[in-house]
Amino acid sequence: MxxxxxxxxxxxxxxxxxxxxxxxxxxxxxxxxxxxxxxxxxxxxxxxxxxxxxxxxxxxxxxxxxxxxxxxxxxxxxxxxxxxxxxxxxxxxxxxxxGCPMADMVRADQVRDLRRKYPDAEFVAYINTTADVKAEVDICVTSANAPKIIKKLKSKKIVFLPDQALGEWISRQVPDKEFILWKGFCPPHFEFTAREVSKLKEKYPDAKVAVHPECHPKVIELADFVGSTSQIIKYATSVESRKVIVITEVGLKYTLQKINPYKEYIFPESMNYCGTVYCCxxxxxxxxxxxxxxxxxxxxxxxxxxxxxxxxxxxxxxxxxx
Ligand code: SF4
CATH class of the missing domain: 3.40.50.10800 (NadA-like)
Structure with missing residues (x-):
């Protein structure tokens, strides 16, 4: 796009x-x-x-x-x-x-090729995939339920697609399984840098930092809380700190302000693949x-x-x- x-x-x-x-x-x-x-x-x-x-x-x-x-x-x-x-x-x-640029980063024929390469693995697709790709996998997950579901899967080997950053974050929470990660990414979330988040932390030292797991692992390292959009909403609107640095798509600001207008939600301002601060x-x-x-x-x-x-x-x- x-x-x-x-x-x-x-x-x-x-x-x-x-x-x-x-x-x-x-x-x-x-x-x-x-x-x-x-x-x-x-x-x-x-x-x-x-x-x-x-x-x-x-x-x-x-x-x-x-x-x-x-x-x-x-x-x-x-x-x-x-x-x-x-x-x-x-x-x-x-x-x-x-469309979602990340969902378009993997095709059904590529999943079928991987199936031949890893016949003993369970195939897990992020919900952000096309219907064709979903038709080829064993189970779908979202960022809200991925670690919980993958922990319960029988196979020791997991092929996760398409989001590499989310896959890495999940793999840290499920250390007893081996992960094979597709190298897809969410262009808006991957645009946020650790440098930018560190600067925001310096500027707002009393703020908590909530990060979406589609972000780069170096950004995730700086977080007080990592979670899906709905989990970030719960955290940001109820955490004790009055200021929260929120590292996800800026559209969420509207919801956060409606739920709890007494807090200050600070979003990064980096431009992304379509020259905007949001998912175009x-x-x-x-x-x-x-x-x-x-x-x-x-x-x-x-x-x-x-x-x-x-x-x-x-x-x-x-x-x-x-
Ligand atoms: S925010 Fe990322 S994952 Fe969500 S629709 Fe936009 S590109 Fe796709």
Whole structure:
């Protein structure tokens, strides 16, 4: 995804935002739809959601909703997961171009090659993978449940993909297993440097540091707390310290401020692969796109039935074990 990625059709006025939000909510009610949004979504998109969560929470919601239509404000692999878990529902993705660069770093044929190389290993995929890749693995995990689930797996040898940084962090917590790590990474999280975090620590010596495990191991070393987005929310909003340095996607600031506005949340300001401080594909979901999608019921997520069937097994195994 290049720097030319279209982030916002045009700047909306506060009144235009309100009007669009009202129209979207009316359509959602009329059509018995539900809007699921990831924490990294734009604030104005989060505000129209029925449910906001991280990958694990959103997968659970997608599996249990009784709505007829799921409008998924997140990146492509999340919409695919929702479709796999609710195959008879209409899942709509307001911007089909919004993929996850990390999920696209591994393909199904590469997993099949690895299977031949490591026949005795259990294959674990981060939920941030395409449906094709999920169809090839034994179990999925999220950053919230990965160590807990992998500890329970029978095999001593684990192939983990695609996020090398997350894999390294998990391997330290599960030292009795051998890990073979795919060399993928999350471009926004990997952009944060230990130097930048050290500087923030110097500037705010009384602040606690919460880090997402997709960050570089040298950044993780500087953390007081390492956890998934939802775990960071719990920690940052309840830890005694009034100031918290938060090393993850800046979209989370909106949620943190809503939950506990009495704290100061300090986010790094490094530019990433698309010249922004945020994940630009997450921000590719805009209110006008959501409106058009809900109104016309376009951008339906469709997957081959055999892929859905095979990809469902590792996801359901994860949900059962987490
Ligand atoms: S923050 Fe990273 S893992 Fe999440 S969607 Fe963006 S690139 Fe993918």
């Amino acid at each position: 290049g720097a030319g990625f279209e982030l916002q059709e045009k700047e909306l006025t506060p009144q235009e935002i309100k009007n669009l939000q009202r129209k979207i909510r009316r359509l959602v009610e009329e059509k018995n739809a539900v809007i699921l949004a990831h924490y990294y979504q734009r604030p104005e998109v989060q505000d129209i959601a029925d449910f906001i969560g991280d990958s694990l929470e959103l997968s659970r919601k997608a599996a249990t909703t009784d709505a007829d239509i799921i409008v998924f404000c997140g990146v492509r692999f999340m919409c695919e997961t929702a479709k796999i878990l609710s195959p008879h529902k209409k899942v709509l993705h307001p911007n089909p171009e919004s 594909t997450m921000k590719g979901i805009t209110l006008p796109k959501v409106y058009e999608t809900v109104k016309n019921e376009t951008n339906e997520v469709l997957l081959p039935p055999d892929i859905m069937e095979r990809a469902r097994k590792p996801i359901e195994k994860m949900l059962a074990m987490s």
